[in-house]
Amino acid sequence: MDTAYAPQPRGSRVPMGLRAPFSGHAWRGYLYLFLSVPLAVLMFAYAITVISLGAGLLVTFLGIPVLAGGLAGTRALGGLERARARALLGQEVAEPEPVRAAKPGLLAWVGAVLKSGASWRHLLYSFLHFPWALFAFIFATTFWAVGWGLLAYPLWRWTFPDYLGQPGIQIMGDGYGHGLYLDTPLETGLTSAVGLLIVMAGPWVIHGLTQVDRVMVHGLLGPSSLASRVSELESDRGVVVDTAAADLRRIERDLHDGAQARLVALAMDLGLAKEKLAEDPEAAAKMVDEAHGEVKIALQELRDLARGIHPAILTDRGLGPALSALAARCTVPVTVSVELDRRPAAAIEGIAYFTVSELLQNVSRHARATSATVDVWHTADRIMLLVRDDGRGGANTEVGSGLAGLAERLHAVDGLLVLDSPNGGPTSITAELPWRG
Template identity: 80%
Template sequence: MDTAYGSHPPASRVPTALRAPFSGRTWREFLYLLLSLPMSVVMFCYAVTMVSLGAGLLVTFLGIPVLAGALMGCRAMGALERVRARGLLELDVDPPEPIRAAKPGFLSWVGAVLKSGVSWRHLLYSILHFPWAIFAFCFSVTFWSVGWTLLLYPVWQWTFPAYLDQPGIQLWGNGHGDGVYLDTPAGMAVASATGLLLVLAGPWVIRGLTHVDRVLVHGLLGPSPLATRVTELETDRGVVVDTAAADLRRIERDLHDGAQARLVALAMDLGLAKEKLAEDPQAAAKMVDEAHGEVKVALQELRDLARGIHPAILTDRGLGPALSALAARCTVPVKVEVDLDHRPAAAIEGITYFTVSELLQNVSKHARATAATVDVWHAGDRIMVLVTDNGQGGATTEAGSGLAGLAERLGSVDGLLVVDSPVGGPTSITAELPWRG
């Protein structure tokens, strides 16, 4: 199997700590902190003014639509903040769910805005971000500018005697001309060294400040956890429906092309044998004997089909015997170990079985392995499955692969699929499902 890998650029010989003050990320984050102050002033003033106006007008009907308009304005500025975070902090936050009124009409829309928790979270962001933006702006500007100023002090120290009538930066003075100045080579070296330390620490300070902004943007301007969970469940439901439809089509195709076609041919052969029974008993007996063989083949196909839907051994005896029977049919020697103190939910048990079945099929068809193992155990509220083989490796969950479809099906029940398959092998695939016993 040929697998292409992208080439990685050679690692820089300059340490990260020395490159950080000049990196684009540092200056983008610093620009974000600079822009946060004017943005927060606008948002804070707008939020306080409009909410105060709406609250003051609540004695009349006008206060309610004014409050709704204030919340919608906060949502609009929140959208601008998400764009700013995406561009400067590389923080991609999904937009929250839109306002959905229960009925058409202005009053219904106003009620939907006021009942939306997302709208109130945007208002809370407009208020809370203001004091933080002031602190982050002042601290970052002071720290960053002092660091660069001291680092470059030997370059601009001449301005003090030339324009300020003093030899350098004054560290201490009594107001009568006496004092301690940074005007000697040693003093300037100490100032420059201090500035270097501040400059080297500046990117990490800026990164720490913007981390708070990341938390605020992600927590207050994104979709609510409940809405995110609903979206995930809707996606998972679609995957389940598609998988069930595909399984039904597979069963119909297997019945139509396999057992059904064989039984139709069998009926025709028996009809011919019936016609020949009186005139040529030997030929009729031979046809009946052939039909008997066809019946055995059809029965085997029906058993295989039933096993593909849900094997009886899984229902009757559980995962251990079912997986051992599955491994016995694999073209590669498979060692099975199942450590379960009791059985999980029937649906999870079935998904686990078919997960192992599909992984072993991949081992048989693609891995070129000589040995494989299947381990199943219970860990907390999860059931863990580990399938390994000593084959050629190169398995991925990229779109379009069989493992990608398997990962989607596991995700539909809050499961997880992790593939570790370097080229040349070995391959280790871990599946994790909820227990739900």
């Protein structure tokens, strides 16, 4: 986040407006504008040379490699500009997408450089930044120099009568010695006051000028929006894969420790009952009866496991009835309100169901609430979920928490999780998912 001029520190008796001209941020911004001039001249001259040389050599086989090498050079200079923006402006700009050749070799690399949009954006930056850097530096220097000069006018006004033969700064004149001069104490004081205002405005003028540089560096020297989106999707894919692997491990653990272990014990009990059937029918009948109870428990565990994978009621009847059934199993009274005119995509419906399921589990385990509500509605191209409880609050999305994992899973499908949980409660958690119906 850009913090041009931070709030006034506690205990400071100097107003922020008076401190700003002497702040490190203001002078770093001016230093950035100052250094922009030689670097912009260098990049502009380099870009002109590269284009001219490459275009001139196009009649030979050397033109294209020379142009590709020149574009690679602009990428290196762009790295210097990103580093300068990071050091002086505090702006973090990621490196653009690298040049990826389809196969090894010089020709493949040349083709990849020429096809790279980032390479041409760096060249465009070299052309556009040159005139802007000159204007920004000249304007900032003139603006601030005039301000400091007028502010210090009472100190150097004596130079006019001693060396120029006039009583002060001339505002207007007719060329015959008649004119308006700033020479009285009142006029001198007003001139100094105007200078003070200009000096105080200087840091904000510099900040405004460097904002243009920020936009240019971010837009032309950083990764393209498409590349950023691809990188984000790759990261989201990793989250989805990790989540799916964790779910498979959970299902495997539940089967191994639950239904599978119970069925193994059931098989052993039935084997013992079979052996006792001839010699002790009553004991065998009792063991069969116990095995029948184990079968019921195993079936219930399998139903619960299947419900955890994908509940049948969600497939058959939709999100409203499925959430009502989910709320009925919660240890806290839950009111459910679902306002959907149609069903979203099956995948989104499943994510919405399991999102509410996990949030209600948190309510049951951690919130110490006496009641909760679940609201679901459709707006534009999004499905909104709101889960409230009157518990103790204090929930957070810190790394490693269940809510942090849930937020990552929602982000992987272009979703969003917003938490409002002050200490003492109540807690409101809003989940937003794409509709994709």
